[in-house]
Amino acid sequence: MSPLASYRRLFALTGPMYVLVAFLGRLPLAMSQLGALLLVSGVTGSYGAGGATAGALAVANAIGSPLAGSLTDRLGQRPVLLVQSVVASLGLIGLVLLAGSYESGQAWWPLLVVAAVAGAFTPQVGTMARVRWRPISRQAGVERRDVVDAAFSYEGAADEASFVLGPALVGVIGALLNPSAAIVAAGILLAAFGTWFAIHPTSALVGRAPRATTPAGRLLTPSLLFLAAVQLSVGMIFGSVQAGTSVLATNAGEPGLTGLFHALLGIGSVLAGLAVVAVPDTYAYEGRLRAFTIALALLVLPMLAVDNLGMLAVALLVLGVAIAPTMITTFTLAERITPVRRLGAAMTILAATTGLGYAVGSSIAGQLADWGGHRPAFVVPVVAAWLAMLLALTGARTLRAAQTTPKNGEVSHTPTAKR
Numbered sequence: 001m002s003p004l005a006s007y008r009r010l011f012a013l014t015g016p017m018y019v020l021v022a023f024l025g026r027l028p029l030a031m032s033q034l035g036a037l038l039l040v041s042g043v044t045g046s047y048g049a050g051g052a053t054a055g056a057l058a059v060a061n062a063i064g065s066p067l068a069g070s071l072t073d074r075l076g077q078r079p080v081l082l083v084q085s086v087v088a089s090l091g092l093i094g095l096v097l098l099a100g101s102y103e104s105g106q107a108w109w110p111l112l113v114v115a116a117v118a119g120a121f122t123p124q125v126g127t128m129a130r131v132r133w134r135p136i137s138r139q140a141g142v143e144r145r146d147v148v149d150a151a152f153s154y155e156g157a158a159d160e161a162s163f164v165l166g167p168a169l170v171g172v173i174g175a176l177l178n179p180s181a182a183i184v185a186a187g188i189l190l191a192a193f194g195t196w197f198a199i200h201p202t203s204a205l206v207g208r209a210p211r212a213t214t215p216a217g218r219l220l221t222p223s224l225l226f227l228a229a230v231q232l233s234v235g236m237i238f239g240s241v242q243a244g245t246s247v248l249a250t251n252a253g254e255p256g257l258t259g260l261f262h263a264l265l266g267i268g269s270v271l272a273g274l275a276v277v278a279v280p281d282t283y284a285y286e287g288r289l290r291a292f293t294i295a296l297a298l299l300v301l302p303m304l305a306v307d308n309l310g311m312l313a314v315a316l317l318v319l320g321v322a323i324a325p326t327m328i329t330t331f332t333l334a335e336r337i338t339p340v341r342r343l344g345a346a347m348t349i350l351a352a353t354t355g356l357g358y359a360v361g362s363s364i365a366g367q368l369a370d371w372g373g374h375r376p377a378f379v380v381p382v383v384a385a386w387l388a389m390l391l392a393l394t395g396a397r398t399l400r401a402a403q404t405t406p407k408n409g410e411v412s413h414t415p416t417a418k419r
Contacts, residue, residue: 043111048366069349081123230392233357244378264317357384
């Protein structure tokens with residue numbers, strides 16, 4: 001079946017409105033990180049302060065998301081997502097108000113604290129949407145492996161598309177108005193579409209867990225921790241590229257274009273992510289992870305030669321081709337090795353480590369940029385990509401074994417595959 005036919009069949013299960021709401025609901029997370037970096041850097045005059053604030057938002061999200069994911073496994077998605085959406089939107093508005101009262105020379109750590117509160121409650125809408133697809137397909141009577149795999153390919157591409165449109169919106173709004181307006185827009189989007197996603201009828205399919213006499217199954221397996229480490233590396237690429245791009249654009253006299261340039265990273269990523277569904281089932285997922293991370297390690301190397309905005313645009317477009325396929329593969333592997341009753345927690349752990357990697361990459365690159373400009377900042381994504389490749393090359397056997405082991409009494413559904 002062609003990719004287009006696969007996605008048409010998938011979207012028919014929910015209708016277009018759900019797909020639109022789930023996509024718009026994930027934009028605030030993509031907008032808030034870059035928005036916080038630009039806002040705080042602008043009012044304090046320090047890239048380090050901006051990177052630390054954006055990093056604090058991401059770290060808090062990395063801590064809060066797995067806790068929220070575990071709660072959704074027990075209480076259902078609706079009540080948890082409702083609370084997250086309301087509190088996070090208020091936190092983003094609070095960050096704007098506090099930044100508006102900031103004066104030169106004041107301590108900037110209160111900005112970091114408010115950003116952290118907003119980040120801790122910002123929901124991982126894309127991750128929660130992944131969890132919904134299996135019960136959605138079950139209700140429709142088409143709970144097959146190819147349907148779930150197509151759903152994960154779409155969600156990976158949708159996440160990347162959100163990180164194209166999110167920074168682009170920040171860039172456009174920041175250029176036309178200011179970074180504060182961009183963060184206000186993120187708060188409004190979250191209040192509207194985060195809550196809509198929370199109360200959508202599909203949330204009833206992942207409601208409160210029933211009482212069970214059998215244990216839910218082990219969550220923190222070596223395989224899941226390995227996949228989390230890969231996502232940590234991918235997150236470092238996001239954060240460090242964003243920080244380095246901000247510095248280069250600012251030094252070129254075009255700080256408002258930061259979001260637009262960073263969005264280029266996602267264009268190739270979205271297209272490649274949508275095409276992943278066409279990869280034959282006979283190509284094992286641990287083999288795909290090796291191939292995609294090798295491509296990532298090679299395609300990141302042009303970042304070392306970037307010296308102007310034109311070169312940056314080309315390098316970002318090239319690098320993006322390997323990102324979504326890598327992320328789609330890690331999330332799909334996690335779905336295959338995790339007990340169903342722990343899936344919400346597992347998905348949010350991967351999303352959280354991606355956010356944690358963003359924080360680490362953004363902070364390190366920001367400090368290096370304060371010291372030496374964009375060149376040392378762009379060394380960070382190279383190191384992160386090669387780390388992801390080394391992990392994939394050394395962890396294939398562990399992942400292969402995990403896919404053939406029954407999950408808490410379930411029969412493994414992994415097909416025999418060529419490697």
